[in-house]
Amino acid sequence: MSSKYPLRTKRKAETRKKIVRAAQEILYRKGYEATTLEEIAEAAGVHVQTLYRHFANKQELASSSDWSWFQRFSDTISNPSRTENTFEFWRGWLEVTFRHLTSDGGDGYRRYITVRHANPPILGQLSTIRAQYEDLLCESLAEDFGMSPVGPGKPRLVAGMLLAGSSYVLRRFEVEDDIDLIGEAIAVVDEVEKMFGHLIRERATS
Numbered sequence: 001m002s003s004k005y006p007l008r009t010k011r012k013a014e015t016r017k018k019i020v021r022a023a024q025e026i027l028y029r030k031g032y033e034a035t036t037l038e039e040i041a042e043a044a045g046v047h048v049q050t051l052y053r054h055f056a057n058k059q060e061l062a063s064s065s066d067w068s069w070f071q072r073f074s075d076t077i078s079n080p081s082r083t084e085n086t087f088e089f090w091r092g093w094l095e096v097t098f099r100h101l102t103s104d105g106g107d108g109y110r111r112y113i114t115v116r117h118a119n120p121p122i123l124g125q126l127s128t129i130r131a132q133y134e135d136l137l138c139e140s141l142a143e144d145f146g147m148s149p150v151g152p153g154k155p156r157l158v159a160g161m162l163l164a165g166s167s168y169v170l171r172r173f174e175v176e177d178d179i180d181l182i183g184e185a186i187a188v189v190d191e192v193e194k195m196f197g198h199l200i201r202e203r204a205t206s
Contacts, residue, residue, distance in 0.1 A: 016054050018044045023061050028111040032062060032119035062116070063125035069097065070129050077136050085200050086140040087193040090162055094185045102181060106173070113174045134159045145199045154199065161192050 022044035026035050037058055041048040055061040076082070077089060084092065101109040116122040137159035142149035149155050165188030173181045 012054075015044075015046060015050065019046065019051055019054055019061070020064050024065065024108075024112065027062060027115050028108070032058070032115060032122060037061070059121040059125060062119070062122050063129070065112075066116075066126060066129050070132060073133065074136060077140055085144050086137060087189055087197060087200075089140070090137065091186055091189045094166065094189070095182050098182050098185060106181065110174055113170060117174070130163060134163055137162060144201065146201045147199075154196065158192060158196050162189065165189070165192065 019040065023035075023040045026040055026043060035058070037051055037055075038048050040061070041051040044051070051061075055064065073093060076093070082089065116126060134156075138155045139149045141158050142153075142155035145155055147153055147155055166185055169179075169181065169184045169188060172184070173179050
């Protein structure tokens with residue numbers, strides 16, 4: 001449903017983006033504990049009360065980009081017109097996402113990973129997000145395999161392997177300057193598909 005107030009909606013979205021960009025810049029530079037919401041608001045050019053209308057606390061703001069990416073993932077993998085199997089979809093998702101996040105050469109994304117790994121409040125949010133990624137991958141794999149997504153069956157185990165592999169590559173990317181992030185991430189998907197790709201049945205088309 002389109003908004004009755006498109007200009008107001010657009011302004012709110014622009015304000016939210018300004019706040020997130022300011023937060024990321026300061027968090028990268030100063031770290032989570034040393035950063036205050038007041039200085040983020042000042043850097044974004046908004047009143048701190050405006051910031052609070054968008055984000056309830058610093059923890060929510062610090063993980064907002066991860067939630068935003070997850071929402072895009074959720075919308076895309078749940079699209080009923082999707083025809084790729086889960087391995088194809090995950091491979092393409094990682095390539096597009098990592099290419100975007102490292103478009104500046106990768107230094108900004110590497111700093112972000114370092115900041116979030118060093119701060120338990122952010123890691124708590126990331127754990128919640130990761131569980132939801134796993135649930136959606138599990139459901140998609142269950143459809144591919146013609147199996148139930150309930151319980152510790154193959155769909156759940158394979159979903160966990162895909163996520164664990166991506167996490168491993170990101171940990172290396174954080175500390176290794178010469179790693180091919182996209183190539184390594186795709187190689188993990190290829191390896192898992194070699195082991196379990198034979199389970200895929202033809203997807204039903206709507």
